[in-house]
Amino acid sequence: xxxxxxxxxxxxxxxxxxxxxxxxxxxxxxxxxxxxxxxxxxxxxxxxxxxxxxxxxxxxxxxxxxxxxxxxxxxxxxxxxxxxxxxxxxxxxxxxxxxxxxxxxxxxxxxxxxxxxxxxxxxxxxxxxxxxxxxxxxxxxxxxxxxxxxxxxxxxxxxxxxxxxxxxxxxxxxxxxxxxxxxxxxxxxxxxxxxxxxxxxxxxxxxxxxxxxxxxxxxxxxxxxxxxxxxxxxxxxxxxxxxxxxxxxxxxxxxxxxxxxxxxxxxxxxxxxxxxxxxxxxxxxxxxxxxxxxxxxxxxxxxxxxxxxxxxxxxxxxxxxxxxxxxxxxxxxxxxxxxxxxxxxxxxxxxxxxxxxxxxxxxxxxxxxxxxxxxxxxxxxxxxxxxxxxxxxxxxxxxxxxxxxxxxxxxxxxxxxxxxxxxxxxxxxxxxxxxxxxxxxxxxxxxxxxxxxxxxxxxxxxxxxxxxxxxxxxxxxxxxxxxxxxxxxxxxxxxxxxxxxxxxxxxxxxxxxxxxxxxxxxxxxxxxxxxxxxxxxxxxxxxxxxxxxxxxxxxxxxxxxxxxxxxxxxxxxxxxxxxxxxxxxxxxxxxxxxxxxxxxxxxxxxxxxxxxxxxxxxxxxxxxxxxxxxx
Numbered sequence: 001x002x003x004x005x006x007x008x009x010x011x012x013x014x015x016x017x018x019x020x021x022x023x024x025x026x027x028x029x030x031x032x033x034x035x036x037x038x039x040x041x042x043x044x045x046x047x048x049x050x051x052x053x054x055x056x057x058x059x060x061x062x063x064x065x066x067x068x069x070x071x072x073x074x075x076x077x078x079x080x081x082x083x084x085x086x087x088x089x090x091x092x093x094x095x096x097x098x099x100x101x102x103x104x105x106x107x108x109x110x111x112x113x114x115x116x117x118x119x120x121x122x123x124x125x126x127x128x129x130x131x132x133x134x135x136x137x138x139x140x141x142x143x144x145x146x147x148x149x150x151x152x153x154x155x156x157x158x159x160x161x162x163x164x165x166x167x168x169x170x171x172x173x174x175x176x177x178x179x180x181x182x183x184x185x186x187x188x189x190x191x192x193x194x195x196x197x198x199x200x201x202x203x204x205x206x207x208x209x210x211x212x213x214x215x216x217x218x219x220x221x222x223x224x225x226x227x228x229x230x231x232x233x234x235x236x237x238x239x240x241x242x243x244x245x246x247x248x249x250x251x252x253x254x255x256x257x258x259x260x261x262x263x264x265x266x267x268x269x270x271x272x273x274x275x276x277x278x279x280x281x282x283x284x285x286x287x288x289x290x291x292x293x294x295x296x297x298x299x300x301x302x303x304x305x306x307x308x309x310x311x312x313x314x315x316x317x318x319x320x321x322x323x324x325x326x327x328x329x330x331x332x333x334x335x336x337x338x339x340x341x342x343x344x345x346x347x348x349x350x351x352x353x354x355x356x357x358x359x360x361x362x363x364x365x366x367x368x369x370x371x372x373x374x375x376x377x378x379x380x381x382x383x384x385x386x387x388x389x390x391x392x393x394x395x396x397x398x399x400x401x402x403x404x405x406x407x408x409x410x411x412x413x414x415x416x417x418x419x420x421x422x423x424x425x426x427x428x429x430x431x432x433x434x435x436x437x438x439x440x441x442x443x444x445x446x447x448x449x450x451x452x453x454x455x456x457x458x459x460x461x462x463x464x465x466x467x468x469x470x471x472x473x474x475x476x477x478x479x480x481x482x483x484x485x486x487x488x489x490x491x492x493x494x495x496x497x498x499x500x501x502x503x504x505x506x507x508x509x510x511x512x513x514x515x516x517x518x519x520x521x522x523x524x525x526x527x528x529x530x531x532x533x534x535x536x537x538x539x540x541x542x543x544x545x546x547x548x549x550x551x552x553x554x555x556x557x558x559x560x561x562x563x564x565x566x567x568x569x570x571x572x573x574x575x576x577x578x579x580x581x582x583x584x585x586x587x588x589x590x591x592x593x594x595x596x597x598x599x600x601x602x603x604x605x606x607x608x609x610x611x612x613x614x615x616x617x618x619x620x621x622x623x624x625x626x627x628x629x630x631x
Contacts, residue, residue, distance in 0.1 A: 036154040036423075038117070039103070044147045045122045046087060046102030048184035051601040053078075054098045055614055058129060062091065071559065076100065080125035083115065084108045092553075093560035094546040095597075095616040119147055130605075139604045142185035142326060150187045152194055153177055153203040154423075164417045165431060169397050169407035169472055170307040173300040174205045176412040176428075181547060183325045183600055189303065191272065191322035200268055202299040207309065210264040210297065210316065212242045212290040213389065214249050219281070219376045220261035221333050224368040225340045233368055233393060234262045237316070239294030249288045263370050264293065264391050266304065266318040273321040277384050301409065301469055304329050305394070314367065314393040321388060326604055330387030333373055337509040338524070339366030339392050339489035345506040346488065349460050355578070356459075361452040362400045362484035364472070368393040369489075382514070397472050397484055404476050407484070410449065410544055411468030414551035427555050432478025438556050441479070443566050445548070448480045449473070450570045453540045457588050458574070458581045461499040463535035465491040467543040493524055493535040498587060530596070533588040538597045541567075541590070542616065549619075560619070568623030575625065591624035593617065 052058045053076060060078040065088065072093065077086040085107055089100035107115040115121070123143070127135050154177070160167060164175055180186040189197060198204050224230040235243055242262075250257065265274060270289070281287035297306035297316065304320040319331035343365040350356040350363070371390035374382050397407045416424035427433075433441050449471060456462045464485060472484040499505055511523055526532065549563040568591075575585055594615045602612040 037151050039423075040150045040154060041119055041147055042105050042117050043102045044143060044150070044184065045117050045119050046100045046105050047182070047186070048122070048143065048601070049085065049087065049105070050089070050098055050100045051182065051184055052126075055599045055602050057602060057605065058126075071553065079129075080122070081128035082110050083121070083125055085122075085125075090550070090554070092546075092550050094549045094564070094619055095542055097546060097550065099550055099554075119143060133605065136604065139185075139326075142188040142190060142323070142604075145188045145190055146185050148194070149189055149192070149197050149201070150179075152197060153187070153201060156198075156204055158418050158420065164428060165478065166406075169409065170298070170300070172408055172412055173307065174202050174298065175418075176301065176409065176415050177203045177418075178415050179301070180325055181414075182543075185324075185326050185604075187324070188326075189322055189324050191320075192268070196268055200266075200299055200303065202301055202303060205298055207296045207298060208267060208306070209292045209295065210237075210306070210318065211267055211270045212238050212293055213263045213265060214246055214260045214288040214290055215263050215372065215389075216255075216286055217259055217261060219287070219373060220263070220370065221337060221373045222261050222368075222370045223337055223340050225344050225365065228367055230368050230370075231257070231262075233314075234264075234370070237264065237293060237295050237313075238262055238290075242290045242293055245288075245290040249290065253285070261370055262290075263372075263389055264316060264318060265389055266306075266320050267292075268322075269318065269320050269388070273388055277381075277388050301411075302329075304331075308396070312396045312398040314396055315364075317366075317392040317394060319371075319387055319390040326600070331371065331390030331392065332387040332512075332515060333371040333390065334509040334511055334515070335489040336369035336371040336390045336392055338506075339369050341506045341508060342488045342492055343367065345504065346456075346462070346492070348504060349456075349462075349501070353455075353459065355455060356452075359448075359451050359455065360482040361448075362397075362474070362482065363488065364395045364397060364484050364486040366392050366394050366488050386514075392489060394486065397474075400484060401474065405474055405481065406476070407472050407474050409469060410471035410473050410483070411547070413445070413473065414468075414547050427551070429478070432475075433556060435477065436479055438552075438558055442552060442558060442563065445473070445480045446545075446563070446566050446570055448482050449544070450540075450567060451574065452483060452485060453536055454571055454574055454590070457533070457536050457590075458584050459500060459578065461494055461532070461584060461588075463493040463532040463588075465493075465535055465539040467539040468547060470539070471544060490522065490524070493526060493532050495526055495529055495532055497527070498529060498532070498584070500581075500584070529587050533590065533592075534596050536588075537590060537595050537618075541620070542595065542597050564619040565623060568620050571620070572623070572625055591618070591620050593621045 053060050058078055060076050063075045065073040065075055072090040074089055074091045075086060076089055077084060087100050088104040089098060092099055105117050107117055109115050123135060123140055160171060160175060167175060199206055222230055278287055296309040300307055303324060305315055305317045307315055320329045322329055346363050347365060369392045372385055374386045377385045401407060413429050415428050417426055417428055419425045453464055453466055456464055466485055470485060470487045470491060474481050474484065496502060496505055508524060515522060545567060549560045552558040552563060553560045571590060595618055596613050597616055599612040599614045606612060
């Protein structure tokens with residue numbers, strides 16, 4: 001039975017009741033869905049146009065709007081096919097990013113007649129402008145699915161009645177629905193039907209239970225941090241009913257408990273991806289489906305990471321064969337292997353360094369993992385099996401909160417609260433800024449977020465992929481105290497010869513050659529120092545901090561140059577206090593005039609045969625200190 005044919009649960013089991021069930025069972029049949037359509041279609045087209053302009057795909061005219069009184073305010077216009085597109089926006093100080101006010105996008109026809117904003121027509125016009133370069137059908141599908149699924153989720157009632165600022169971090173993962181503000185396919189979720197989206201999308205907050213497989217040890221891989229009893233950890237999540245079925249399976253096959261590995265799988269993955277892949281082993285009984293576990297979860301922003309309903313239990317990250325923001329969300333064996341190894345390494349670096357301990361920042365350790373071992377299957381099945389079953393247990397942010405402390409995803413700080421209709425209302429951080437003062441609050445946020453990133457880079461030689469979704473801000477009454485960093489299994493990069501303590505370097509599972517051939521940007525170990533620096537700079541400065549700088553300028557009037565001056569002051573204060581790292585300040589020069597960042601839309605349009613990158617001006621460069629020691 002396909003996902004489109006699946007019988008939905010009874011109305012009583014769906015939060016929102018019978019009306020919500022009708023809306024999901026017959027998507028877009030009611031006017032309630034369509035009331036958000038025009039706004040979201042403008043966002044999808046505007047966000048795509050924004051990337052095309054910034055990544056130098058299309059020529060355009062830019063006319064400053066000095067009368068607006070807003071720094072960088074600009075009218076952008078361009079001709080595509082027989083139509084002209086015009087939109088207000090900003091030529092930002094931060095990396096000269098372009099940000100468009102999607103609601104101002106207007107389209108004029110051949111006789112200057114106004115036309116409604118249409119994604120389909122925009123794609124047609126884009127293809128005409130690109131000439132011989134065809135827009136990939138897969139990209140068009142991602143854009144279309146983003147539009148449809150964002151319309152669907154926007155029509156869903158806001159799931160919380162509490163003041164948003166009082167919600168815990170896991171509830172905020174469901175509350176914040178804006179997703180990626182730059183990537184045009186910010187909510188594509190290819191593979192999900194609309195019913196799937198409602199069942200498993202984080203905005204809907206639906207409870208779910210994972211399914212469990214018994215896998216013979218010869219087909220499996222497992223790992224955990226030292227001292228963790230993995231079997232006990234897994235058994236706790238599986239629950240007594242699954243364990244009883246496991247005992248029956250072991251008895252039938254005359255196996256001992258250590259002969260098999262229990263593996264959780266996402267219910268969508270089981271229903272849509274695993275039976276065709278594993279049917280030989282399922283038919284023979286070598287792999288057994290043990291049923292649904294008893295622990296209850298809800299999806300986080302990444303969809304495949306699940307938060308337990310019971311506080312402080314580990315998060316569970318699972319392989320899913322869906323595509324979101326143009327990336328397939330499988331979970332490969334080598335990444336599952338490396339998660340606990342990297343966790344132990346980073347934790348040891350932090351525990352044995354006075355500066356790191358004093359800063360109090362946290363890593364959400366990936367304490368255990370299990371996966372199918374694709375090498376144990378016939379070569380003809382390698383691609384079918386690769387990454388399809390995998391799980392990582394990650395520490396819960398609740399373990400690290402003291403009395404009176406709360407946590408919020410960093411990318412939520414630049415989002416809005418929502419009104420009863422689900423539309424944006426006021427900035428989420430507005431009451432915190434009012435309480436603590438704009439300058440003081442911003443300076444404190446910059447301090448607690450920047451220190452861990454630059455410390456690991458300068459003091460240890462480790463680059464971190466800490467974009468806004470991978471940072472959790474711990475605060476008290478809105479005042480930032482420290483941060484937690486997450487997604488470690490494929491979110492670090494280092495050059496062995498430039499580690500401060502190479503004797504502690506982790507022995508990692510290498511990236512398989514087939515994986516590296518398909519994704520040239522997926523690596524941890526490198527000889528390229530700039531690749532290490534840019535890994536931190538792209539994720540943290542270019543994405544996380546730039547988004548914050550632009551948001552504070554637009555909605556609170558804090559000049560972007562002032563924000564970057566604060567950031568530079570933080571970095572230079574660190575460098576003055578730690579002169580012993582002077583050589584590494586030059587090796588990993590965050591004040592370099594230009595950085596290299598990935599051109600996301602160019603990749604989708606033109607492919608990966610040649611690297612699709614953009615060199616961007618660094619807003620920190622003007623604050624560069626004097627020359628330091630060379631490498």
